[in-house]
Amino acid sequence: MEETIGMIKLFLVSGFFILLGSTQAAADGYTTGGGRRLAAAPSLPVPITLITSAVDKGAVCLDGTPPAYHMDPGFGAGKNKWIVNLEGGGWCDSVRVCRYRKASRLGSSNLMDKQMYFEGVLSSNLVKNPDFYNWNRVMIRYCDGASFTGEGYDASNRLYFRGQRIFNASIEHLLSIGMASADQVLLAGGSAGGLAAILQCDHFSAFFAGRRGTTVKCLADAGLFLDAVDISGGRTLRSYYGGIVATHGVAQNLPKSCTGRLDATSCFFPQNIIGSIKTPMFLLNAAYDTWQIHESLAPDAADPRGAWRACKSNRSACDASQMTVLQGFRGQMVSAVQGFSRSKANGLFINSCFTHGQSKYRATWNAKGSPTIQNKGIGKSVGDWYFGRAEVKAIDCPYPCDKTCHNDI
Structure with missing residues (x-):
């Protein structure tokens, strides 16, 4: 049994809070008698659905509440096509931090926003999302804290580390309501959800094994x-990441192609996994990923005197030595995808922007002035790759050559 509830004012995407109102919603489109969605009227918010049947399978959020998703049904030629998007929102790396997280919408479906507006790759707007606008578009909410990979339970703190069960139960539920007959499917995700899309890619594909076409x-x-x-x-x-892997019992659910040769923490890093993924994959990333610059490359704990504070807030404030470090970080990212890029089935769009997450925002997905590499934007690049219209292996030249970026300041 499922229930549908509520209203949205604020939601979290890839770790950032985005305030939505009628102005932001106004261009997502409406359905005409011919089944097309045009840009003249506002879209409807997409309600939340709780998968209450998942509780019996132990597939629950950190606090034991049911997992949830938002779904905007497909129409016209998109009725048998599905995008399943995994929500992002960081991680929790210890019992103490997970205890705090379970008292938020990232740990409890009781506290999640009840409605959500879909943008970018999830938009129902024909003009802004021409390749996927009429597909069944789903956002699976994130409430486990380990990129949908954990398996465990802390009885003393009543913490359920059940990310893998949530993923499985959510996909099984979607299959039961129509995805089993899909002719085209795309598993997507951003930030922690993007990591989940990598970790779960082949596992997701296995749900469709034996389904011809x-x-x-x-x-x-x-x-x-x-x-x-x-x-x-x-x-x-x-x-x-070591704390996440240990706290959530992640190791057993990581790709065996990696854990057979490396430790579990190493196998939580995409660079050690992407080369062995069999399902076609597209990697979209900013070469100067702002979350990684803030939290991995130059975290406050590694910068006690605050020498990087200004640079992290505004790239134009970076001195020559800091830019050298940033260019080195970009070099690591480009190096990490070299083997992955050799497969004709895979796609790449690595632009030289200072941002984090670009597929779920209208301004960066397929709007006028969106980021481009060689005059091709993100939405067009993903569509060309998915439908086999063109091979897409786009890696931007180093900063500051790209003038089309939408940067986080």
């Missing part, structure tokens, strides 16, 4: 988190 591909936006050395010589993100 179903095309399955994956899109990871801002999910290419690097195992980088920080400015103090430490490995801040590796330490953090």
